[in-house]
Amino acid sequence: MTQAANDDRRFSVHADHAGRHHARIVHEPTFEAAAVAYLEDLAIAPDEDEAIRVIVRDLDGGGEHCFRVDVETGQTAPCG
Numbered sequence: 001m002t003q004a005a006n007d008d009r010r011f012s013v014h015a016d017h018a019g020r021h022h023a024r025i026v027h028e029p030t031f032e033a034a035a036v037a038y039l040e041d042l043a044i045a046p047d048e049d050e051a052i053r054v055i056v057r058d059l060d061g062g063g064e065h066c067f068r069v070d071v072e073t074g075q076t077a078p079c080g
Helices: 003-007 031-040
Strands: 009-015 024-028 051-058 064-070 076-078
Touching: 009 031, 024 031, 031 051, 031 064, 031 076
Parallel strands: none
Antiparallel strands: 009 024, 009 051, 051 064, 064 076
16 A cells, blocks of 8 residues: 555535535545545536535544535635
8 A cells, every 4th residue: 555545534525505415425635636536426406506525424533524516617615
């Protein structure tokens, strides 16, 4: 394993509009990276917004964050 792989954490990630039943386990170093990685493979697009609310839960250390991710640019911001 590489050093980068050792830094990865396990996150459960789902799009808010899709619900928890569409959650995936993602291995990434940060909450933000997990949100973007999830969206790279997302097949369910939101109905009318260019940003998607993504819920990211750390399976190893605890904690949960919500991000709005712009689907055009990949920019993330905390849900507000």
